[in-house]
Each structure stands twice: as C-alpha cells, then as structure tokens.
Amino acid sequence: MVALLEKTDGSEGFHQIVDFLNASHIKFALSENPTIYDSHIKQFWQTVTVNTLDNREQEITATVDGHVKTVTIASVRKYL
Template sequence: MVNFEFYDKHNMVAYLKKPSGSEGFQEIVDFLNGSHIRYAVTTNPTIYVYLIKKFWQIATVKIVDNGEQEITATVDGK
C-alpha cells in the first residue's frame, strides 16, 4: 500500500487581491483575475509525495536548442 504523504510545498495558493503596498502589481493582478489560468493559481489541490516521485521516475529532462531545459513524461498514455 502506498503512503499518501501530503507535500505542502506544492500546495501554495495565490490570493489575487490588491492590498495597500502592492503598487506596481495592480496590472498583473488584473491580468491574472481575467485570465483562464486564474483557477490554477487560486485553487488548493492536494498533491502527494508519492505522485511527485512517480512522475519523476518517468520524466526525462533534456536541453533544447536555445539552452533551456525541457521535461518530457508520458502520463496515462499521453
């Protein structure tokens, strides 16, 4: 049986509000609030250590032409 240990470092949520002292970030907050990625940065899913380790067992990292790293993995046949 797998031990589904909770990994809190991957469960961080963004709060897309405009408190005082955040001048200069207003446009970024507006963009994120109006974007389709808003859900991804404001939802708090449960992510388990087992699943992270399983992903990295099947993932490969290679350096592409521009020098950046690319991660490739097959998950559920895709």
C-alpha cells in the same frame, strides 16, 4: 504557495496586474491549492518516458496509480 489575487488598500500600484491575472488563463494555477501526494510524484518519475511524435512534438507518458497519463505542450496550454 497560493496567490491571493485581491485588490487591497495600499496596493493601488498593483491593481492593474491583479486585473490582468484575474482575467488570464493562469489564474487557476496561481490561486488553487490542490493536494499533490509524494507517492504520485515518485510513481511519475519511476515510469516516465519522453517520445517525439511524427509532428516533432514531444509527449511525456507516465503511469500513476495504474493510470497512464500523457502530457503534451497542447495539454498544458489547455488546462492552464
């Protein structure tokens, strides 16, 4: 579900929250609606592995459409 972060009449009590969300890094995650294919989700779960790095951070690695994808906490923070 995609959020519409607009100020409308009758929702004055939420204007401060809308301002905060529009200024935050999570706006993209709340307001975009990318296409996510079921086949990609299946490929991800069939190939996923979790590794603990030397710095004790965990990384998730999976192959989707022949491309190796790596996810870390730092990468999630960067893209959100």
